[in-house]
Amino acid sequence: MDGSNSRSNYYVVYDGDWKIQCDGENSDPYRRRQDAFKDAVALAHLDVRNGREAHVIVQCEDDLFRPQWDSRRDTYPPPLVPED
Structure with missing residues (x-):
């Protein structure tokens, strides 16, 4: 399986x-x-349970997107993202 099929964003x-x-x-x-x-x-974690890496990328206050959760390094359930 190539990299694009083994990871969900x-x-x-x-x-x-x-x-x-x-x-x-x-x-x-x-x-x-x-x-x-x-x-x-939670959705990304379902992919992890099915053998796919998963990332969650969040749009921040400055409209840039930043990785906030990575199945290879972060725990589940995750810490909460600070509120705006």
């Missing part, structure tokens, strides 16, 4: 509401980034 993005994006799909909206992050990590 979950993006927590803000577009009027917080959403989780993965593989071109959007989640239902969240009011808080912290809630979207928590659920994104």
